[in-house]
Amino acid sequence: SVLTQSPGTLSLSPGERATLSCRASQSVSSSYLAWYQQKPGQAPRLLIYGASTRATGIPDRFSGSGSGTDFTLTISRLEPEDFAVYYCQQYGTSPEYTFGQGTKLELK
């Protein structure tokens, strides 16, 4: 299954709401859909797993939703530190993990 993220780049200002999309070419179990944040020069950080469960220490302004082939990561009110690249990921078989191509959230 291929994951396609949109938009490629999202330009917003602090305080605004961000909505990032991840579409799978085949239906994905919600249990196996995750989101990551990656800042320049840093490793990815797990934000959301199971489509909607926040990982340890992740602020509640981050939320995930969706099912089937359409999933969404929402950041309710952007903080300056939220500007980064975001990846969705699915767990499957051969390959075990597949990532989307990423959405860059940039400062407007």
Add this chain to the structure above:
Amino acid sequence: EVKLVESGGGLVKPGGSLRLSCAGSGFTLSNHYMNWVRQAPGKGLEWVSSISSNSRYIYYTESVKGRFTISRDNAKNSLYLHMSSLRAEDTAVYYCARDLRRVALDLWGQGTMVTISS
């Protein structure tokens, strides 16, 4: 502190070999599947390989099968990736990552850069 630290990256000629290491601390690595994920310069994330806690189950992405070997030493809380027949397209930052119940990767190292060039 719970962390993973990779080492062993460097510049290698095409066709050469390299072994990456990943040391875990602050948690018991033997309780987890572990993974290697890579990221080519300016590109996205690509899963490379997984190994079960007892090394019984091992998986690779198609492009590295027959060239890369994942292994672990639970007594040393360490994960390894032996890479051979290296190609230019293997150039990337290689991350080790802890598996969260086979659904996501919840702990990542800082990465080690591997450059394949003549």
